[in-house]
Amino acid sequence: MKGLILIYLITFFGSIAALRKPVIGLLIYVGFAVLRPQFIFGFAGDFSGISLYVGVATLIGWAFNGFGSAKLGRGKSIVVTMILYAVWFLISATQAIDTEIAYAEIEPLAKYVMPFLIGVTLLDDERWQRAMMWVIVLAQGYVGFEMNLVYLNGYNVAGEGFGGMDNNCFGVALVSTIGPTVALMLGAKKMWERGLAALAAALILHTTLLTFSRGAMVGLLCVGFMAFVIMPKNPKHIGALVMCGLMAVYFTGPQLAARYASTLAEENKRDASAESRLDLWKDCLKVVADRPIFGVGPGNFRVVAASLGWPPGKQAHTTWLQTAAENGIPGATLLLLMFGIAAYKIWPMARARITGENRYEVAMASGIIMCIVGFVVAGQFVSLGGLEIPYYVTMIGVVLLKKNKKVALAPVSATPPPRLSTAFPAPGRLGPPAIAVPRRY
DSSP states (O other), X not given: OHHHHHHHHHHHHHHHHHHHOHHHHHHHHHHHHXXXXXXXXXXXXXXXXXXXXXXXXXXXXXXXXXXXXXOOGGGHHHHHHHHHHHHHHHHHHHTOSSHHHHHHTHHHHHHHHHHHHHHHHHTTSHHHHHHHHHHHXXXXXXXXXXXXXXXXXXXXXXXXXXXXXXXXXXXXXXXXHHHHHHHHHHHOSSHHHHHHHHHHHHHHHHXXXXXXXXXXXXXXXXXXXXXXXXXXXXXXXXXXXXXXXHHHHHHHHHHHHHHHHGGGOOGGGOOHHHHXXXXXXXXXXXXXXXXXXXXXXXXXXXXXXXXXXXXXXXXOSOHHHHHHHHHHHHHHHHHHHHHHHHHHHHHHHHTSOOOTTTHHHHHHHHHHHHHHHHHHHHGGGSOOTTOHHHHHHHHHHHHHHHSOOOOOOOOOOSSOOOOOOOOOOOTTOOOOOSSOOOOOO
């Protein structure tokens, strides 16, 4: 009952505040998208559509405030690519085999495209950027807390999934958040912030292992490698990464290790799940070869699955190949290009020398890259193109780029500049002036 009252209070006062300051509504909307209160507190009451009220209030407040700032700076190409992908998605829906199913996929698309566009125009203040990253991390950390609490009572909910996602999709959602969590832990200035982020990282990490998802484990390993590459090689950062690695090894256990080892097993040693996933990927390529431009339409792979020898409604277990099969090669290219451009442009910020002024900026940039790497890698093993978290984290990357400008080096002249002498002439003797000053007439 306490959770029910709390969520209703946040929704009510947040919706009112969003009319005047839409960034508050955006923070709540994103927090609800990660937390999914209808699944955590669903026993206390009906939360269906509760995010809709906050979303509508945020849209109205955004319009009343002039739609934010459209000056996107270096983040413009990311936003343009995102819009082009959404447009291609809509065009593909009109060409779908089953247009009714395709049009139904537009609503999930809007749930991450619209907040993305609102966020890149509103999150200009560094405080709001940090707040958005913390909202995502703490919401996922609380989900991890609930999953671990239930696990201690003898039931592994994470192994079955959460929030309408199966265990593999849930694992990818967790992997997409672990990078920003570790980055905030290392970049926080205050000790209580580091402790809070460290607790969230431990909960998210253990919950990832509880999902028994091999794709999530591969993504997690790539996130760890990227963290080592990006972060400074000093004792504090290396110690934190080693601690996270030891925790992962400790909590894995023999049963999980045996399952994860089958990910890279030889063909004659793979289990049925791993083998069928490879067959699904091959069938995706067949669909792409047959309809390379617009694909079979959003959400329509499960329509054609039966004609490929799979049970009706079967998903392809790969975000990128299924996107290519459903939205054509241009659609998949635009989606991957958006994340690729973001990672490429944010990379120098993540590798910058840390100072007192840019500490949080470097940390958030590092977390964004780790999120993108984790999602792109783990997403190859599960159909989850509509997962909101990577888009929201990339949104933070766009606003970081808005005010971060490349500093071009001044061109070097072929003729060296004249050497100025700082020596004073001897008393009674005036030497020629070092620089000729034009006479005034």
